[in-house]
Amino acid sequence: MYLADEAWPDLESYFESESLALVPLGSTEQHGPHLPESTDHVIAESLAREAAARSGYLCTPTVNVGISRHHRQFPGTMWVSPDTFRAYVRDLTENLTYHGIDRVVYVNAHGGNVDALREVAKDLHADETCYALEWMWDESIPELVDDLFEHNGPHGGPKETAMLQHLTDLVHDDRLADARDGGVRDIWSAEGTNRHGAATFFDARDNSDNGVFGDQxxxxxxxxxxxxxxxxxxxxxxxxWLAAREPEELLPEPRV
Ligand SMILES: [Zn+2]
Incomplete structure (x- = not known):
């Protein structure tokens, strides 16, 4: 069920019988010379809407712009600050709790959003507003990602490229070799990323000339x-699993 396509009486019926919502979140940021800037939000929305269609749970509209300042040197990248992002996600989640939602899955496809989403979820849990979880698609299937790709790359690599090839016709297949050769195949071997235990980079541009990693x-x-x-x-x-939990299981433990 996709919230924006439904009329309110049908949503009222949903809230009477269910209390779970999926919220897709991504980014609008450079993904190399071969992928669209929508890559992360296309992946998040496609997964959330498909899971909602198969399970009957509610999927909300997608948060398309995330925490992406570290990709700003590449044309077109959009971003908001972590403070703005956290406040927006918190407000959006509180909208849902007003309608009766007490458990939320943040269906995330952008690494830059992870910390902020977990912080929001921690606060929502601590003040007993609701139980929200951050879920990152590739973290749910690490063995398969490793099996399929030798150099999977944390950004703009073959796993995101393959997903976009499956989901859209927006991939520039004729630029895959350029994407690989102009970027960094193995991020952990990139020179200058680590000095005596300190990560010495801030932006994607510090490590990768074309903004991507892995073998596309x-x-x-x-x-x-x-x-x-x-x-x-x-x-x-x-x-x-989340829908089957009793409400009291989702609250913080009482003070000892
Ligand atoms: Zn991405």
Missing amino acids: TDATAEKGERLFEAATDQLVRLCD
């Missing part, structure tokens, strides 16, 4: 479909 030529739409199916399955299982 390893991506195919078929691999993307496997990733999408496996991650959707994990997300539906998470929602079923």
Whole structure:
């Protein structure tokens, strides 16, 4: 069920019987010469809407702009500050609790959003507003990602390329070799990223000339479909687990 497509009497019926919502969040930021800037929010929204369609749970509209200042040197990247992002997500989540939602899954596809989403979730839990969880699609299927790609890359690599090949016709397939050769195949071997235990970079541009990592030529739409199916399955299982919890299980433990 997609909230924005429904009329309020049907949403009223949902809130009478269910109290779970999926909230997709991504970014609008550079993903190299071969992928659209929508990459992260396309992935998040596609997974959340598919999981909602299969399970019957509610999916909200997508938060398309996230915490991406570290990609600003590449044309088109959009971002908001962590403070603004946290406040916006908190407000949006409180809208949902007003309608009766008491458990939320933040369906996330952008690494830069992770810390902020976990902080918001911690605060919502501590003040007993609701129980929210941050879920990152590739973290739900780490073995499959490792099996499919030798150099999977944390950003703009073959896992995101394969997902976009499966989900859209926006991938520039003729630029995959350029993306690999102009970027960094293995981020952990990149020079200058670590000095005596300190990470010595702040922006994607510090490490990668074209903004991406990994071997993009390893991506195919078929691999993307496997990733999408496996991650959707994990997300539906998470929602079923969360929906089955008693409300008191989701509250903080009482003071000792
Ligand atoms: Zn991405």
